[in-house]
Structure formats: structure tokens, C-alpha cells
Amino acid sequence: MNELFFLQPDIISALARGLWVSVQLIIPSSLFGVIIGVTVGALRVYGNPLVKRIADGYVLVFRGFPLVVQLFIWYFGLPHIGIYLTSFGASVLGFSLCSGAYQSEYVRGAFLSVKTGQTMAARALGFSGIKTVLFVTLPQAFRRALPGCGNEIIYLIKYSSLAYMITCIELTGEGKIIASDSFRFTETFMVIGAIYLVLTSVAAWILRRLEDRLYIPGFEQYS
Amino acid sequence: MTESLIVLYGALPYLLRGSLVTIAVVAGAMMLGLVLGIHLAVGQVYGGRWLRRVIGVYVWFFRGVPLLVLLFLFYFGLCSLLQINLSAFTVSVIVLGLISSAYQSQIFRGAIMSLPQGQLKAARALGMSDGKAIALIILPQTLRLSIPGWSNEYSIVLKDSAVAYALGVMEMMARAHFVASRTYEHLPLYFAAGFLFMILTYLGTKGLRILEEKVRIPGYSA
Amino acid sequence: MADTVPILRIEHMTKRYGDKEVLKDASLSINKGELKVLIGPSGGGKSTLLQCINFLIKPDRGRIWLDGTEIIRAKGKALYAYRQKVGMIFQDFNLFDHLTALHNVQIGLVRVKGMQAKAAKERATQELDRVGLKNHMHQYPAELSGGQKQRVSIARALAMDPEIMLLDEPTSALDPELISEVLDAIRTLRSSGMTMIMSTHQIGFAGEVADELIFLEKGSIVETGPPAKILYDAEYPRTRDFCSKITELYANSSS
Numbered sequence: 078m079n080e081l082f083f084l085q086p087d088i089i090s091a092l093a094r095g096l097w098v099s100v101q102l103i104i105p106s107s108l109f110g111v112i113i114g115v116t117v118g119a120l121r122v123y124g125n126p127l128v129k130r131i132a133d134g135y136v137l138v139f140r141g142f143p144l145v146v147q148l149f150i151w152y153f154g155l156p157h158i159g160i161y162l163t164s165f166g167a168s169v170l171g172f173s174l175c176s177g178a179y180q181s182e183y184v185r186g187a188f189l190s191v192k193t194g195q196t197m198a199a200r201a202l203g204f205s206g207i208k209t210v211l212f213v214t215l216p217q218a219f220r221r222a223l224p225g226c227g228n229e230i231i232y233l234i235k236y237s238s239l240a241y242m243i244t245c246i247e248l249t250g251e252g253k254i255i256a257s258d259s260f261r262f263t264e265t266f267m268v269i270g271a272i273y274l275v276l277t278s279v280a281a282w283i284l285r286r287l288e289d290r291l292y293i294p295g296f297e298q299y300s
Numbered sequence: 301m302t303e304s305l306i307v308l309y310g311a312l313p314y315l316l317r318g319s320l321v322t323i324a325v326v327a328g329a330m331m332l333g334l335v336l337g338i339h340l341a342v343g344q345v346y347g348g349r350w351l352r353r354v355i356g357v358y359v360w361f362f363r364g365v366p367l368l369v370l371l372f373l374f375y376f377g378l379c380s381l382l383q384i385n386l387s388a389f390t391v392s393v394i395v396l397g398l399i400s401s402a403y404q405s406q407i408f409r410g411a412i413m414s415l416p417q418g419q420l421k422a423a424r425a426l427g428m429s430d431g432k433a434i435a436l437i438i439l440p441q442t443l444r445l446s447i448p449g450w451s452n453e454y455s456i457v458l459k460d461s462a463v464a465y466a467l468g469v470m471e472m473m474a475r476a477h478f479v480a481s482r483t484y485e486h487l488p489l490y491f492a493a494g495f496l497f498m499i500l501t502y503l504g505t506k507g508l509r510i511l512e513e514k515v516r517i518p519g520y521s522a
Numbered sequence: 523m524a525d526t527v528p529i530l531r532i533e534h535m536t537k538r539y540g541d542k543e544v545l546k547d548a549s550l551s552i553n554k555g556e557l558k559v560l561i562g563p564s565g566g567g568k569s570t571l572l573q574c575i576n577f578l579i580k581p582d583r584g585r586i587w588l589d590g591t592e593i594i595r596a597k598g599k600a601l602y603a604y605r606q607k608v609g610m611i612f613q614d615f616n617l618f619d620h621l622t623a624l625h626n627v628q629i630g631l632v633r634v635k636g637m638q639a640k641a642a643k644e645r646a647t648q649e650l651d652r653v654g655l656k657n658h659m660h661q662y663p664a665e666l667s668g669g670q671k672q673r674v675s676i677a678r679a680l681a682m683d684p685e686i687m688l689l690d691e692p693t694s695a696l697d698p699e700l701i702s703e704v705l706d707a708i709r710t711l712r713s714s715g716m717t718m719i720m721s722t723h724q725i726g727f728a729g730e731v732a733d734e735l736i737f738l739e740k741g742s743i744v745e746t747g748p749p750a751k752i753l754y755d756a757e758y759p760r761t762r763d764f765c766s767k768i769t770e771l772y773a774n775s776s777s
Contacts, residue, residue, distance in 0.1 A: 201608075239368060273366055294664050
């Protein structure tokens with residue numbers, strides 16, 4: 078038994094390769110997820126009834142279907158209607174749309190939590206509608222949505238491992254290959270798990286720092 | 301179109317039998333998560349410094365590592381390392397249950413901490429041991445308060461249970477994919493599976509809402 | 523006196539929600555430096571009237587003149603400009619929860635009046651100093667007492683250099699021991715010559731400082747007159763009824 082198995086150059090490079098793919102999955106997906114979440118969340122609060130209904134429907138389905146099912150639809154299903162995505166593309170699409178649906182819940186709640194008195198006071202001072210949103214509603218909603226949206230990104234880091242199930246070889250996939258080749262299942266998945274643990278912990282730490290920086294005494298941060 | 305419907309109709313009983321597997325996995329995992337979660341929560345609130353720290357690490361670990369990695373670790377790794385022969389089904393229940401216990405413990409912990417301090421004091425004043433006070437006074441209130449959070453956790457575990465397909469557990473998702481790859485009717489089958497998951501979510505959360513109403517104490521809210 | 527133009531005049535203000543008329547044909551005018559107090563039972567239309575004056579509630583009917591100029595198109599820029607000249611104090615303060623006291627006063631100056639941040643800060647500090655809160659200017663709303671919050675909101679309104687102030691039950695949300703500090707601030711405002719329309723249940727205070735009391739019930743102005751007349755010698759039985767009840771209450775609670 079080679080105790081330094083995980084220090085072999087080819088193992089390290091395989092892990093690094095996988096990690097890099099994972100990062101490439103996570104960053105754009107969380108970015109798109111937030112953009113979709115903010116847009117859909119705002120539409121669900123301020124949109125007209127038809128738009129609201131469509132947005133609600135989107136959220137219902139994308140929060141209702143398991144993520145695995147969604148990924149399979151994008152990767153194995155779409156070719157049947159003539160759309161071919163790479164496993165990487167299908168993963169980013171699946172993560173973004175699913176994450177966006179969850180994000181929109183927090184964004185919606187945050188917008189709804191801004192008390193009407195706040196916008197009334199702004200209008201009484203002569204703020205226009207846009208300025209009210211920009212300087213009063215958004216700053217407050219942002220702080221209230223932050224913990225939930227941040228947690229959603231942490232979830233996304235973990236769920237990015239599911240890309241492996243539609244053959245996108247990221248960190249978990251590389252781990253599976255290393256493990257199968259070397260028969261060192263326990264150690265390999267311990268190492269893989271530890272890498273994810275670092276990723277999620279760092280993300281959680283950044284989120285906490287951000288929340289601390291934005292902390293306002295007595296400003297309720299209900300999630 | 302009609303062809304798809306015929307396939308779908310033929311596959312439905314097969315999928316529904318899969319839903320029983322899904323339900324079994326989820327029920328097992330939620331129960332394991334409940335039992336462990338309560339103990340973790342009580343330990344985290346009332347335990348000593350070391351116990352709290354150990355539980356903190358446990359929760360951190362199971363909330364920080366992806367489900368799929370844990371499934372592989374337990375099924376391919378630990379089971380053979382420890383020379384125990386567990387089925388993919390059992391491993392799925394255990395892993396989903398362990399993860400859920402970490403999340404459930406936080407639900408219960410929040411509920412315990414939201415109870416007024418006087419509850420424990422009054423129980424102690426009556427001469428109850430701490431264990432009795434927790435079991436008879438704190439937990440009955442805690443569990444009631446936890447139902448909404450628990451219901452949310454149920455819908456997450458239900459959806460996560462589809463990942464058990466990666467170990468070859470023949471739950472709904474696995475069956476949908478199995479039929480799809482033989483009939484080439486991928487989209488209808490995935491959608492069918494998706495909607496079945498939504499129905500199970502609906503039924504479960506609805507049931508829990510009814511339960512919440514049933515066990516509600518008049519005038520009591522925290 | 524008769525030929526001076528009132529600083530604010532409203533005529534035939536009406537507002538209905540569904541088939542419920544919450545404000546019926548209300549008219550009033552106020553001269554520079556005057557303080558008029560709206561009294562009457564809760565739900566009588568005091569708050570609706572005040573909020574209709576600066577279009578926080580859009581009246582169904584009615585005309586408004588500020589300084590002799592009619593406010594015709596209460597929309598867009600014209601509306602925002604008008605609201606700057608009409609300061610408003612709310613019952614529940616409505617300080618911006620995410621901003622410190624200083625920034626609460628500053629934000630309107632910078633974002634609405636387009637003032638430079640530095641000048642706005644100086645002005646805001648001055649206004650907070652005037653209400654005695656200079657030492658609290660870096661605190662957030664949640665760190666202030668109710669009375670302090672209301673004083674910040676007075677400073678916030680004053681910083682905009684309004685021509686008239688509307689005060690919607692400014693002490694109703696306060697603990698009894700905090701009411702006097704806000705009333706003192708209003709007294710100071712009055713002696714500095716600020717024009718004000720205020721609704722309140724503090725009948726003693728109203729009798730002491732008001733030029734005129736306006737009794738509002740079920741959405742209509744029932745009676746208007748100098749405090750002594752309204753409180754002790756009202757024309758209408760409804761006014762007398764209300765005033766005797768509330769003065770009794772006031773006498774009991776202050777004894």
C-alpha cells in the first residue's frame with residue numbers, strides 16, 4: 078500500500094481537473110441562478126396577474142421536480158425535440174433554472190417584507206417611484222434575501238456533483254474514476270468529500286462575513 | 301403523441317410500484333433523521349461544551365458534503381472496508397437519514413430555543429429531572445413547533461431520494477429512465493416521474509398540515 | 523388678514539373605497555404660521571385627509587392650492603416637487619430601517635434635492651442638533667426610543683425646507699413618558715413660525731397650541747373653530763359629545 082497515493086502527480090492533476098470543471102459549473106450557474114431569481118422574484122411581486130401566474134408556474138415546477146429529473150430532461154430528453162446540449166451545457170442550464178426558482182422564493186419574500194410605511198415615507202419626501210425602489214426597497218430587500226440566497230449557492234455547490242449523473246466528469250466523476258481504477262473507494266471519496274467540505278465552508282464563511290458587514294442593529298433578518 | 305401516451309400508460313403501474321420504493325426510502329430516512337435529529341438537538345442545546353462541539357462537527361460534515369459523494373463513500377467504500385454487506389436500498393436510507401438528521405437537528409434546535417425559559421424552570425421546580433423535563437415538557441412543544449420545518453425537510457429528502465438511482469435503487473427516477481432508454485420516450489417518462497414527485501410532495505405536506513392542525517394547542521403559538 | 527393668500531387651501535376633498543366614503547367634501551385653508559389640529563374619533567378620516575393632501579392617497583375629487591398655485595397635474599416631477607414642500611410626520615415614524623439617523627435625514631437632501639453629500643451631511647447634522655439628537659446621529663432606528671425616532675423624522679422633514687408640515691398623530695405610537703419630548707419639539711416648531719396641520723388625540727396640547735380645531739367625524743368636517751369654542755361651547759351635539767368625553771379622559775389620565 079502506497080501511503081502517499083493522493084500525492085501522486087497524476088492523481089493530483091485528475092483531482093485538480095475535476096475541481097476546475099466543478100468550479101466552472103458552480104460559478105456561472107449560481108450567477109445565472111441569482112439573475113433568474115431576482116428577475117422572477119420581482120415579477121412575482123410587481124408583475125401583472127398573467128406574468129405573476131407564469132412566474133409562479135415556473136417556480137412550482139422547478140422546485141417540484143427533483144434536480145436529477147430536470148438534468149435528465151435537459152440532457153436525455155431535449156435531443157428528442159432536436160436540441161442537443163453537451164453534458165456540461167445541460168448541467169449549467171439545469172442548475173441555473175432550478176437554483177433560480179429557489180432563489181426567487183427568497184427574493185419574493187424579501188420584497189414583500191419591506192413595510193409599506195417605508196415606501197410611503199420615501200414618497201412623502203418627494204422620491205420618484207424608481208428612486209424609492211433604488212434607495213429604499215432594494216437595499217432593504219437585498220439584506221433580507223442575502224442569507225437565503227447565500228445558502229442556496231452553498232446547496233448549489235453540493236448539487237453540482239449531480240452533473241456526474243449525466244456524464245459530465247467533474248470532481249465527483251474524477252473521484253469515481255480514480256476510485257474504480259485504484260480500488261481505494263473509501264480514501265478517494267473521503268478526499269473528494271473533504272474538498273467539497275472546504276468549498277462549502279469557504280462559501281459559508283464568505284457569506285457570514287458579508288452578512289456581518291451588512292449588519293444593521295435591529296434590522297430583522299428573518300429568512 | 302398517441303404512441304407516447306400508450307407507452308406512458310403501459311409504464312405507469314411500473315412507475316407507481318417505484319413510488320412505493322421512493323416512499324419507503326423517504327420514510328426510512330425521515331424516521332432515522334427524526335430520532336437522531338432530536339438527540340442531536342437536545343445535545344446541542346443542553347449538552348456540555350465537548351458534546352456540543354462534537355455535534356457541531358457532525359452537523360457541519362453532513363451539511364457540507366454532497367449526497368452523491370456520501371452515497372459512494374458508504375456504498376463502495378465503508379461497506380467493503382468494514383466487511384458489512386448492505387443493499388443499495390439500505391445504504392440510501394442510512395445516508396439520506398444521516399444527512400437529514402443534521403438538518404432536522406437544526407429545526408428542532410431552533411424550536412427548543414424559541415420556547416420560553418420558564419418552561420424548563422417550572423418543570424424543574426416541580427422536581428422533574430432534566431431528562432424528564434425535556435422529554436415531557438420541552439419535546440412535546442418542540443415537535444409541534446417543528447412541523448412546518450419538518451414538512452419542508454420532507455420535500456427536500458423526497459427530491460433527494462431520486463439520487464439513490466446512482467446506486468441502482470429502483471425508485472421512480474430509475475424506473476422512468478429504464479423505460480425511457482428502452483422505448484425512446486424520454487420526455488414523457490421524465491415528466492411523468494417529475495409530476496409523481498410533485499404529487500408525493502403535495503400529499504406529504506398536506507398530511508403534515510392536517511397533523512399540525514390536529515395537534516395544535518388552542519391559543520398556542522410561539 | 524382677509525386679503526392674504528392662504529398658504530394651503532383644499533376644497534371638496536372626497537375619497538371613497540368601494541361604496542364607503544371615507545372623506546366627504548372636506549375643505550379647509552391655512553395661513554402661514556398657523557397650526558390647525560384635526561380632532562375626532564378614530565376612523566373619522568383624519569389620516570385620510572392628511573394623506574390626501576400630499577397625494578399619498580389619491581383623492582377621488584378635490585382641489586389643492588399651495589401658495590396660491592393650484593396643484594393640477596399631481597404626477598411625476600410636479601408631484602415630487604410638491605411633496606418636497608409638504609413635510610409629513612407619520613404616526614409610526616417610518617424611518618428608513620436600513621439607514622442611521624443621520625442618513626435618514628441626509629438621503630432626501632442628496633437623492634431628491636440633489637445636494638452634495640458633504641453639504642447635505644452638514645445640514646442633516648444641524649437639523650438633528652435642533653431636535654437634540656446630535657449625539658445619536660450614527661445610531662440605527664432600532665437603537666432609538668420611540669420619541670427619538672419621531673424627532674429624527676421631524677428633522678428629516680424639516681431638512682427639506684417644507685412650507686407646511688402635516689403631522690399624522692405624531693404621538694400615538696409613543697409610550698406616555700416619551701410623548702412630551704415630541705410635543706416639545708412641535709411647540710418649538712410652532713414658535714419658529716412653521717405652518718402645520720396635525721391630527722392628534724392629545725386634546726390638552728391641541729387646546730393649548732392650536733389656532734383652530736377641526737372636528738372630523740365619519741369623513742366629514744363637522745365643525746371648525748378656536749379651541750375654546752370647540753372644546754367648551756361647540757355648536758353641534760356630536761362635537762360636544764366627543765369633546766366632553768375626551769377632555770374627561772384627558773383630565774383623568776393627567777391627574
